[in-house]
Amino acid sequence: MTEDIKKKIEALRQKIRHHDYLYYVLSQPEISDKEYDDLMRQLKDLEDKYPEYKSADSPTQRVSGGVLEGFKTIKHRQKMLSLDNTYSFEELRDWDARLRKGLGREEKIEYVVELKIDGVSANITYEKGILTMGATRGDGETGEDVTQNIKTIRAIPLVLLGKDVPDFIEIRGEVYMERKDFNILNKERDKQGEALFANPRNAASGSLKLLDAGIVAKRRLNFFAHSLGEYKGIDIHTQWEYLNRLKEWGVRINQESRLLKDIQEVIGYCQDWQEKKETLGYDIDGIVVKLNNLDQQRRLGFTLKSPRWAVAYKFPAQQATTTVKDILVQVGRTGVLTPVAVLEPVECAGVIIKHATLHNFDEIKRLNIKKGDRVLIERAGEVIPKVVKVMKDLGKTHFEIPKTCPVCNGKVVKEKEQDVAYRCINPSCPAQLERGLLHFASRQAMDIEGMGESVVSQLVRLKLVRNFADIYKLKAQDLARLELFKDKKVNNLLSAIEKSKGKPLSRLIYALGIRHVGEKAAYVLAREFKTLDNLARAKREDLDKIYDVGEVMAESIVDYFSQDSTKKLIAALKEAGLNTKEESGELKTSFLSGKTVVFTGGLKEYSRTQAEELVRRHGGNTSSNVSKDTDLVVVGDSPGSKYEKAKRLGIKIINEKEFLNLITPKR
Ligand SMILES: [Zn+2]
Missing domain, CATH: 3.40.50.10190 (BRCT domain)
Known part of the structure; x- marks a missing residue:
């Protein structure tokens, strides 16, 4: 019986690994995501039921361990060198000539060309086919042990496939993020009011260094293997052979790599990708050229910093220089302040550029950029251009971080947990109003059916609603002005608004959209303070006493209620007749009492x-x-x-x- 279970578990694991291989390595899935999830669930259920068969290399163990305090430093068995860069085909030809001189003119050589993925390098160690360590490159000699995070990347097998696996191997490659996953992540962060990542590479490197693997798993990091570190117990003769072995072991490699016979073909390949790099789903910034034969590689050896047998060809950057006319501050839908450079219009890679993002205020400090400076800007992919550096320091006045919101003059606060983010916290800030209203009316909050995106955006545009309390002043003739709004809908919306007045206090607190106050916290606050007025008067000490309220939340609550705009809003909501008291006798005795x-x-x-x-x-x-x-x-x-x-x-x-x-x- 137990033998059967064990066999069943192992068979499921094999099956899942096989489908990972089909999906990630061959890009030819044979089952749907749903079917895959079903297999995972079956396995997980069996492992839960028979914990004696749990195993660290099971596909269910991709997210394991708790939140780490920090990362350990580890030494790479073989140094992770950086490559020399070349910026022109002439330099590539020079490199080829030096290399052939080094080997002897008669010797036959071949090159392997690979796309240079714009990500972060990682070193992954397998012992007897089992993933035992994942590390960042660090300074090339020592890196950080990010094994927990590496294991969440499904393109990296926890166990190498096949019988013919090495006793020991360091597999090097690039952890990166696909553009579509990057966009999803930033959209999500925007929704949550978190600072955005500047590009997919920053997102990948930031994610790889998170201490909570549970969050990393949600980031959808990806991986391409490309290089070989130390290894034992196998024979490999060429880079091309190595790439093919990786594929057999179920490690994902880039499908665009080619084996070419001379530098002329290499240059053709570089030209080709220079033109069509935007067609890829991820960012590349050049081509890596490697001598194919490992024995020849060994004979050429290394310079102090880099191998002689490999080189990177970097695509010409899409750059231009121009003058900063002004530095403006924009307020996002979540209240985050973002500085933007207004530029003297300049052409860059066929497009006229008038603005460049400065990301955040730390970036301004780092670049030491001022109005009037001459700057170098760069376009990468479809991302908004960024300022690379100041070329000529012509500006006079240093930029100062605004103390009030440029849109509404509301108070600006600096986020504690994220030093770079500044935020306007005025609940009625026009820049944030639409998003705030949608949240206020959402099902979990005041549950006003019919107040969706189109209605909200019209209400704001027609200035019918300037804050939450204005919702309750809306009349039938106001709503009749909205596009595509029939009588029946008008009445439905008005009655939904009326009905929302009686919602429990906890929902109202949640609906206000106080930063860091979610549904559960709102419930706790309502229970503790009983009325909205009590909560508004609460001091730090009062909030600190509550178990479920952390420091960050307490500060955010006090900040929020201390503003004049909040005081006005609450007075208006009360005047409109909203329930601001916790129901008395809330504990209904029922079947559930004490259960x-x-x-x-x-x-x-x-x-x-x-x-x-x-x-x-x-x-x-x-x-x-x-x-x-x-x-x-x-x-x-x-x-x-x-x-x-x-x-x-x-x-x-x-x-x-x-x-x-x-x-x-x-x-
Ligand atoms: Zn504002």
């Missing part, structure tokens, strides 16, 4: 937080783990291992509908 409830799987009617709030309102407790102390497990869609465990422990299990029946008063 511990666990949710598993996706719910349809409520978010997890809302459902947990309901349990608490009915006098119950919630927990995230099933144990013998659990009284009730509510099962939603695709429940996880908690469901299995509850079954094993014989705990009462109900579905979402039954749960809703329990908490809804009978009429």
Whole structure:
């Protein structure tokens, strides 16, 4: 019996590894994502049920370990050298001539050409086919141990495939981010009000150095292997052979690499990619040319810093020089202040450039850029041009970080956890109003049905709504001015607005969009302070006493309520008749009183937080783990291992509908 289970688990692992190989290495998946997820779930369930068969190299163990304090420093077995750069075909020909002179003119040589991926180098060690270490390049001799993070990258196998694996090998390659994943990440960060990454390379290197592998796993990092460090127990004769072996082992390599017979072909390849590099889904900044034969490589050896047998050809940068006419500060939808350089219009790679991003205020300091300076700008891919450096220091006055918001004059605060981000925290700041209104009306907040993006943007544009309280002053004739708005919709929206006035205090607190105050925190604050006025008067000490409120959140709350604009807003909301008090006698006695409830799987009617709030309102407790102390497990869609465990422990299990029946008063 147990032998069968063990076999079944191992078979599932093999199957998943095979599909990883098809997907990442060959780009020829044979099953859908859904089917893949099903395999993973089967494996995970079995491993949960039979923990004695858990194994660090199982595909389920890509995210493991907790949050680290810091990274250990490790020494690479073989140095990770940097390549010499060349910037013209002439230099490439020179390099080729030197190399052939070094080897003897008669000797036959071949080159392997590879795209130079704009990412971060990593060194991955396998012992007997098992991934044992992943490290950053660092200074080339020592790097940081980022094994936990490397393991989350699905293009990197935890176990090398096939029988013929080396006893020991250092596989070098580039960790990078595809442009589409970079855009998704930045969009998400924009939504959360976090500072944006300047380019995919920064996003990749920032992600690789996160201490929480759980977050890294969500970043969708990718990998191409390209170089060889120390190795034992296999014979490899050429770079081309090595690349093919990598592929057999299930390590992802770039499909555009070629084996070429002379420097003329190499130059043709470089020209080719210089023109079509934008067609790739990721950034490259040149071509790497390597001598194919490893024996010839050894004979040529190294200079102090780099190998003689390889060189990078860098694409000409798309750069231009121009004058900074002004430095403006823009306010994003989340209130983040971003400095922008206004430029004397200049042509760069066929496009007229008038603005360049300065990313953040630290960047201004780093560049020491001033209005009037002559600067070098650069375009990379589709990204907005950036300022590379100041060419001529002609400006007089240093830029000063604004103390108030350039849009609304509201207070600007510096974020503690992210030193570079400055933010306007005025809740009625026009730059942030649309986003704020959408949040205010969202289902988890005031739940005003019909106030979607199109309605909100029209309300703001027509200046019908300038702050949250204005929503409650809207009349039928105002709404009739909106495009495509019929009578019925007008009435529906007005009644949804009216209905929202009676929402619980916790929802109103959440709806205000106070930074760092999520659904759960809003619930806690409502319970602790009972009225919005009490919360508005709360001091740091009062907030610090609350277990669920951290330092950052406490500061953000005090900051928020200390503003005049907030005080006005709250007065207006009260005048409009919104409920600003926590319901008394909130603890309804019911079947749930004193019971511990666990949710598993996706719910349809409520978010997890809302459902947990309901349990608490009915006098119950919630927990995230099933144990013998659990009284009730509510099962939603695709429940996880908690469901299995509850079954094993014989705990009462109900579905979402039954749960809703329990908490809804009978009429
Ligand atoms: Zn503002």
